[in-house]
Amino acid sequence: DAGVIQSPRHEVTEMGQEVTLRCKPISGHNSLFWYRQTMMRGLELLIYFNNNVPIDDSGMPEDRFSAKMPNASFSTLKIQPSEPRDSAVYFCASSLGSDRAFNQPQHFGDGTRLSIL
């Protein structure tokens, strides 16, 4: 089975530009997560969707960040305008999960390495 698919794998852009990261979760999974990983802060949860609905966006750093999940097979994370401090690896993960499923593991994509110059 295909795992979580993220694109692009690498993105280099200048500050001020809009950046869009894409994620295709594992088919049948109804929970989707966006994480950011940096050397300084480790792995941080940005936002969590359940059944395409954003449930917890408390980890989104500021209004420049937005995430959407228009259907069960696609999600985007957008940064506008981008800043150098947004440089990090961004991971998408999916799982079978609901209020009744407390132990389902999250499966991660290989991430997008983002560099803002």
Place this chain on the structure above:
Amino acid sequence: DAKTTQPPSMDCAEGRAANLPCNHSTISGNEYVYWYRQIHSQGPQYIIHGLKNNETNEMASLIITEDRKSSTLILPHATLRDTAVYYCIVRVADSNYQLIWGAGTKLIIKP
């Protein structure tokens, strides 16, 4: 919220069993212990999880102490491809999705 403590690094000889310890002394009764690993330039990979009983799958075994305050991940026959950062994680109490990620253990498998 429960947190975990792991050694920052470990070495293991290829072909030998790698035993990775984790302390989670404040874990709550309904919190699971998860293990993930992250190979360089890849996303975290799920390995195994458990609540109270020992667990085994095709990748590893998880031994949880009776008081649940610590656990050990065992890779029975380590290979060079097992070199990675291994994370021991517990779920945030009363959450079905929030995981507390620590710094992990850098495991180096030596030929």
